[in-house]
Amino acid sequence: EEIEKGGYDHFMLKEIYEQPRAIQDTYRGRLLADQGLVRMAGIDNHLEKFTNADRIIIVACGTSWHAGLVAEYIFEDLARIPVEVEYASEFRYRNPVITPNDVVIAISQSGETADTLAAIKLAKEKGAFVFGVCNVVGSSIARETHAGAYTHAGPEIGVASTKAFTTQITVLTLIALKLAKEKGVFSESEFHEMLTQLEGVPAKVERALQSNDLIEAIAEVYKDSTNCLYLGRGYNFPVALEGALKLKEISYIHAEGYPAAEMKHGPIALIDEMMPVVVIATRKGHYEKVVSNIQEIKSRQGKIIAVVFEGDESVKELADHVVEVPATSEPLSPLVTTIPLQLLSYHIALMRGCNVDQPRNLAKSVTVE
Ligand code: G6P
Numbered sequence: 001e002e003i004e005k006g007g008y009d010h011f012m013l014k015e016i017y018e019q020p021r022a023i024q025d026t027y028r029g030r031l032l033a034d035q036g037l038v039r040m041a042g043i044d045n046h047l048e049k050f051t052n053a054d055r056i057i058i059v060a061c062g063t064s065w066h067a068g069l070v071a072e073y074i075f076e077d078l079a080r081i082p083v084e085v086e087y088a089s090e091f092r093y094r095n096p097v098i099t100p101n102d103v104v105i106a107i108s109q110s111g112e113t114a115d116t117l118a119a120i121k122l123a124k125e126k127g128a129f130v131f132g133v134c135n136v137v138g139s140s141i142a143r144e145t146h147a148g149a150y151t152h153a154g155p156e157i158g159v160a161s162t163k164a165f166t167t168q169i170t171v172l173t174l175i176a177l178k179l180a181k182e183k184g185v186f187s188e189s190e191f192h193e194m195l196t197q198l199e200g201v202p203a204k205v206e207r208a209l210q211s212n213d214l215i216e217a218i219a220e221v222y223k224d225s226t227n228c229l230y231l232g233r234g235y236n237f238p239v240a241l242e243g244a245l246k247l248k249e250i251s252y253i254h255a256e257g258y259p260a261a262e263m264k265h266g267p268i269a270l271i272d273e274m275m276p277v278v279v280i281a282t283r284k285g286h287y288e289k290v291v292s293n294i295q296e297i298k299s300r301q302g303k304i305i306a307v308v309f310e311g312d313e314s315v316k317e318l319a320d321h322v323v324e325v326p327a328t329s330e331p332l333s334p335l336v337t338t339i340p341l342q343l344l345s346y347h348i349a350l351m352r353g354c355n356v357d358q359p360r361n362l363a364k365s366v367t368v369e
Pocket of ligand 1: 363
């Protein structure tokens, strides 16, 4: 096992650090920026299913569901295709409207999650085209779907999902870019620009990982918290949800993710000097509004840990702690902003003496409904 951990103390840490390479492995051979192409057999062979689809329905559980939420923003924003994101467990029990003109995308690291499998079976019965995004090759979901794309993240052992999340987002981004081009939503040059930017992401993730020591110091301050709030907007709202899930899963601290603007409809009542609030405040996603949310938290003595793009000045003045990550275009930002949140949950869990790789009551893949 020590050899498998490759010198890291835990699988989770190893997998967090593997992300620059894992993301690259995910688009290798698929993203051909010099030729201005995205080539993916699973999509190319069924292109019309996607370009003619009335809508895309995404089904998933846990962290994969969060990747689905990011994909909702990507598909609607870039490819202009309506998307619904469903918890697989809810989807199948509420008599959903599914037609043969729907494309269902099932996202699953393990490819074995029982609720997701059941949702796929239902979608197939209703005549939808079902596409899988899985990490484990030859898994049940990979076999049950009509077509699919693997994430190629390599084995993920830590129960808390990290590199599976960022590689799922990478695959879904590739698909959205391809569809944006096919549907004529993107010009040749816009498409090329996005491909080039995506190729730049691994280096940016690498830079984001360099904030590890800073994050460890922040973890030291908040390790005894009993609650934590995560806020983000737009593309970074699902990142807030995922950050909160990571903290809950491995440190057993109660954490909630919220769209920043919803704070005033509830969570603001909880804010006092005991409440750390992690705010993802990238420069584009409604930046001014998020800054005003930060001011509201400050005026109630809440503690602010802000994740910002490098060079940010406004948030720096207000926040108690600032973690800078390299700037990206907004659709690619979740791949980078999620990194400090993974590291924060890791360090807090470790300082609380928790079993980081195998948290209590959780399983890597849930094969019961
Ligand atoms: C479990 C795991 C999570 C995972 C979820 C969905 O709850 O602990 O890390 O996100 O299942 O798993 P899947 O394999 O379908 O992505």
